[in-house]
Amino acid sequence: MVEQHVERRLAAILAADVAGYSRLTGADEEGTIARLRTLRKEVIDPAVSTHHGHIVKTTGDGMLVEFASLVDAVRCAVELQRQTIDRNTGITADKQISFRIGINLGDVVVEPDGDLMGDGVNVAARLENLAPPGNICLSRAAYDQVKGKIAIAMHDWGQQRLKNIAEPVQVFMLDPVGAKLPTLAKPGMRSITVAASAILALVTIGGGGAWYLLGGTGVTSRVIQAPNTVPLRTAPRLSIVVLPFTNMSGDPRQDYFADAVADSLTTDLSRIQGSFVIARNTAFTYKSRAIEVRQIGRELGVRYALEGSVQRAGDQVRVNAQLIDTETGGYVWSDRFDRPRSNYLELQDDITGRIARMLGLELVVLAARSIELEHQTNPTASDLALQGWAAVYKPTTPETREEARHLFERALELDPHTLRALTGLSLTLANLVINGQSSNAAEDLRRADVLSQQAITLDPNSSVAHAQRARVLQAHGRQQEAAEEYRISLQLNGNLPAPTLFLGETLVFTGKSVDAIPLFERAIELSPRDPGLGTWQFEMGRAMILLRRDDDALAWLSKSVATNSRLAYGQLYYAAIMAIRGDLYAARAALASAGRLNPNYTTLAKFRATDLSDDPTYVEQRVYVENALHKAGLPEQ
Numbered sequence: 001m002v003e004q005h006v007e008r009r010l011a012a013i014l015a016a017d018v019a020g021y022s023r024l025t026g027a028d029e030e031g032t033i034a035r036l037r038t039l040r041k042e043v044i045d046p047a048v049s050t051h052h053g054h055i056v057k058t059t060g061d062g063m064l065v066e067f068a069s070l071v072d073a074v075r076c077a078v079e080l081q082r083q084t085i086d087r088n089t090g091i092t093a094d095k096q097i098s099f100r101i102g103i104n105l106g107d108v109v110v111e112p113d114g115d116l117m118g119d120g121v122n123v124a125a126r127l128e129n130l131a132p133p134g135n136i137c138l139s140r141a142a143y144d145q146v147k148g149k150i151a152i153a154m155h156d157w158g159q160q161r162l163k164n165i166a167e168p169v170q171v172f173m174l175d176p177v178g179a180k181l182p183t184l185a186k187p188g189m190r191s192i193t194v195a196a197s198a199i200l201a202l203v204t205i206g207g208g209g210a211w212y213l214l215g216g217t218g219v220t221s222r223v224i225q226a227p228n229t230v231p232l233r234t235a236p237r238l239s240i241v242v243l244p245f246t247n248m249s250g251d252p253r254q255d256y257f258a259d260a261v262a263d264s265l266t267t268d269l270s271r272i273q274g275s276f277v278i279a280r281n282t283a284f285t286y287k288s289r290a291i292e293v294r295q296i297g298r299e300l301g302v303r304y305a306l307e308g309s310v311q312r313a314g315d316q317v318r319v320n321a322q323l324i325d326t327e328t329g330g331y332v333w334s335d336r337f338d339r340p341r342s343n344y345l346e347l348q349d350d351i352t353g354r355i356a357r358m359l360g361l362e363l364v365v366l367a368a369r370s371i372e373l374e375h376q377t378n379p380t381a382s383d384l385a386l387q388g389w390a391a392v393y394k395p396t397t398p399e400t401r402e403e404a405r406h407l408f409e410r411a412l413e414l415d416p417h418t419l420r421a422l423t424g425l426s427l428t429l430a431n432l433v434i435n436g437q438s439s440n441a442a443e444d445l446r447r448a449d450v451l452s453q454q455a456i457t458l459d460p461n462s463s464v465a466h467a468q469r470a471r472v473l474q475a476h477g478r479q480q481e482a483a484e485e486y487r488i489s490l491q492l493n494g495n496l497p498a499p500t501l502f503l504g505e506t507l508v509f510t511g512k513s514v515d516a517i518p519l520f521e522r523a524i525e526l527s528p529r530d531p532g533l534g535t536w537q538f539e540m541g542r543a544m545i546l547l548r549r550d551d552d553a554l555a556w557l558s559k560s561v562a563t564n565s566r567l568a569y570g571q572l573y574y575a576a577i578m579a580i581r582g583d584l585y586a587a588r589a590a591l592a593s594a595g596r597l598n599p600n601y602t603t604l605a606k607f608r609a610t611d612l613s614d615d616p617t618y619v620e621q622r623v624y625v626e627n628a629l630h631k632a633g634l635p636e637q
Contacts (some may be wrong), residue, residue, distance in 0.1 A: 048065050078175070104123040257386065305327060321335060404424065422458065467499040470506075479615065498563040504517070518544050537563060
């Protein structure tokens with residue numbers, strides 16, 4: 001008897017389905033089928049052709065498409081998602097079609113009829129189950145083939161256990177809306193290819209009732225160009241971004257000082273009446289990146305960019321600054337400033353004042369500047385405070401929190417009137433309490449109270465001091481008092497995204513989620529690339545789920561977990577919305593992630609105990625979330 005040869009090959013598999021297909025057809029079967037037919041004709045087939053693929057088979061619930069390269073397969077997936085999302089514009093949420101996509105690189109068995117089977121296909125299908133609607137999940141094997149080869153940002157979801165897959169799989173999330181489509185390789189450049197063929201498996205519609213929508217093998221040859229970057233908004237005349245200043249000292253340990261100059265100028269320029277100033281955290285995403293300034297203007301929707309360099313030698317500081325028109329790329333103004341380090345604040349005044357005069361504006365001169373100058377008796381304390389804030393801006397870890405705390409403590413030992421140290425330490429302590437990470441919550445909160453009150457006494461016109469006082473009040477659960485402090489902060493400086501966001505949070509905690517939404521939108525507008533964007537997207541998602549706007553909640557919470565998968569509260573609320581939508585597999589996976597990230601999210605009792613509000617309206621709204629979490633498997637005790 002001749003042993004039958006089993007053909008195997010390495011393949012890249014992409015699995016996709018229509019999220020909520022049963023709900024869509026249940027509500028409007030004919031309309032849904034018609035829209036899917038249009039998508040097949042105008043989106044799927046052209047995307048496959050553009051990226052050099054061909055359909056090799058159709059099945060009752062999907063089809064297989066072969067590509068010559070893995071890069072082409074990823075291109076096709078991103079383009080499919082983007083065009084589908086674009087076509088949802090103007091369509092009510094209950095009728096929108098969204099795909100979930102999973103991509104895996106693995107071994108497959110090739111059947112005599114050309115069908116593909118094996119773990120390579122199975123893992124892709126399970127990854128698709130994890131993907132939020134409109135997004136793409138990749139396995140580690142697939143990620144390793146594309147990292148560094150195409151300009152797409154991935155978010156690490158860590159090891160995930162997939163149904164009927166023996167070993168855990170490391171998962172990476174790609175949001176195609178926020179991704180750059182990779183450009184075609186230039187002549188002479190080689191693209192990455194899989195040893196065998198790259199296969200795209202579009203497992204599109206969960207039931208057999210609509211299999212014919214993706215049937216047939218005809219593929220058009222229409223080429224669709226990748227869209228160019230679209231401006232977020234028409235740039236207002238008084239809009240500006242302060243880009244990170246370059247450290248020219250030759251000592252990387254002095255980076256914090258160059259960062260502090262840019263950070264302070266951002267705050268000062270926010271005081272110009274009628275200005276729109278991009279937040280520091282978004283501006284710093286451009287650090288060490290060679291990007292043409294006109295592109296930055298288009299991406300952020302600003303008319304001007306301020307860039308420069310800082311050179312520090314001993315007690316002397318030299319700052320070079322240039323103001324650039326982002327529409328033309330031309331220099332509007334440039335100058336050099338030489339000052340003793342002890343006159344650092346005077347240097348800031350000079351730069352800000354010249355920019356304001358150049359733009360023909362009246363600079364709002366607050367008492368804060370004179371107060372800071374009056375109390376700057378110890379330059380070393382001020383320097384330590386700047387280093388403390390540099391630690392605050394680092395990715396949050398126990399080590400960076402302790403580093404910031406230590407630096408602020410040292411600054412206050414040298415000079416107890418250092419405003420930046422008072423506000424920085426009060427913020428650090430309050431956040432430790434709020435996040436359940438304080439070893440002595442009562443003492444940390446007591447000290448944060450004292451520090452925040454000292455800061456306001458020292459400078460009643462400091463927007464940062466009022467914002468940090470508000471954060472301390474939130475840690476106490478005094479949401480309405482915190483809201484008043486946030487409002488004072490924003491009256492002093494309306495361009496600060498964090499007080500804007502947290503004012504919205506206080507409204508959520510007092511049962512006014514509908515009023516919080518415009519504030520969350522404003523915060524995201526002020527800092528669209530903020531490293532904390534995942535939290536901000538979560539705030540929108542939480543407000544939506546409390547208002548029982550489930551489709552909107554799903555969209556925002558999906559973005560949150562895609563942006564930052566290590567936010568425990570993001571995973572928790574994503575579990576709730578997936579349970580509400582009936583996807584218990586995804587809900588339980590997210591719930592497990594939330595529990596691993598924060599032990600307070602392992603029972604409903606702990607979840608309630610760590611919440612920051614007992615407002616009756618909010619508590620009543622939260623029951624909807626609690627019921628969903630219980631459905632997902634979160635026990636009461």
